[in-house]
Amino acid sequence: MRISIIIILLLSAAVLKAQHVNPAEQLKKLGIELPAPSKPVANYVKWVRTGNLIFLSGHGPCNFDGIPKGQLGDELTVEQGYTAARQAGICLIATLNDAVDGDLTKVVRIVRVFGLVSSTDEFYDHPKVMNGCSDLMVEVFGDKGKHVRAAVGTNVLPFNIPVEIEMVVEVKD
């Protein structure tokens, strides 16, 4: 009996903690410094707000040295793919931070994450790669970071990057 009460209290504390996550503080704890949001090189923009939704352009890993290029299942391991997806996620948060004028507490919910993973025909572990982005979103935004997701394959991405990720985010008025 007493043990179940303790478990409930611990779970409640976990839930409350998740709900009161401060994204900027979480980034600090994780040792993540947001890069300057990258500029698009053509007639498009990195984010558009419509109503309470912010749509973000497809992002690959940005401003990071040593991100390898190529296909999963060929040049790249799952671990390298996971790291690339996490770094694309950091670039998405940098753009999102720009969209909310530097106040990430305005984020109500990471709604949708759509990730394309460059891979050979015999590579089937796209979800393990995209966990790099999904894990980051929950580390930074807590329960608000839990999103719907598609993690799919493709034979090739621009500039031979291993992952490209789109996102939709709900924000406060």
Added chain:
Amino acid sequence: MRISIIIILLLSAAVLKAQHVNPAEQLKKLGIELPAPSKPVANYVKWVRTGNLIFLSGHGPCNFDGIPKGQLGDELTVEQGYTAARQAGICLIATLNDAVDGDLTKVVRIVRVFGLVSSTDEFYDHPKVMNGCSDLMVEVFGDKGKHVRAAVGTNVLPFNIPVEIEMVVEVKD
């Protein structure tokens, strides 16, 4: 003259019928039992509601025995692809049913269906495959099931499944 009146009456009846479709009854008539909504295996969820929109994760065929794996144009026929897309559609409806607390009459409109079909470079009939999902939505939701769609190819999908489908749905307050 009389024939055209009869035709108009028949068409009106068809339209009225389409508008008053009860999705749960339609599922019964079609002999479809919704599977328990599958659980995600990572830091994402199967659906997120924002305003009146429900975004659903990418779904493949779930909980079905005998769904073959592989590429269209190689191991799989268009008929097998159509069946796989229909079964992914059933899984999407199971998740949607969970999102609307079991009351599918809350669905105002199936808005967007985005389907990726694993295929060889020489396979061009992705729309015929995705009809498996589109036909199901209209059978179950009537005119409310008519959606915008993209049916595209890819070289490979997670776990070597033949189709993966995302959906956006408008629901009542």
Added chain:
Amino acid sequence: MRISIIIILLLSAAVLKAQHVNPAEQLKKLGIELPAPSKPVANYVKWVRTGNLIFLSGHGPCNFDGIPKGQLGDELTVEQGYTAARQAGICLIATLNDAVDGDLTKVVRIVRVFGLVSSTDEFYDHPKVMNGCSDLMVEVFGDKGKHVRAAVGTNVLPFNIPVEIEMVVEVKD
């Protein structure tokens, strides 16, 4: 000092011009005649409005003679891909025009453009291809045409078309 004032005035004029673009007039200036919106051949539709958002189906180049088929990096040059993306964009505007009852001034913002480019594993210039659509949107809608974008590769598209493009648009009440 005087020069900077002149520059500011010129920039302001450019901004004002961009804000007051009339899409129908721009189409005329560009010599673009919108084709009749193409009909879907299955249980889906070309556009759905939900709230102030219009979702458009995946469009390829429509009603155009001489659009070549195949993959970028193999049969097709970047220039041919750019032209195909521009013509898919014209088809998207034709559908959008239908959705707003022929009054394109109702467009508040081209929100999202998602473009798949059929290509070999060694082709990395998908953004240059998708510029064909992005440039068109800004030529026709001015600043309202600036969208978020993903420009990605795939091994094959329906009917062997070189590009397929989805769009989300915000419109007035």
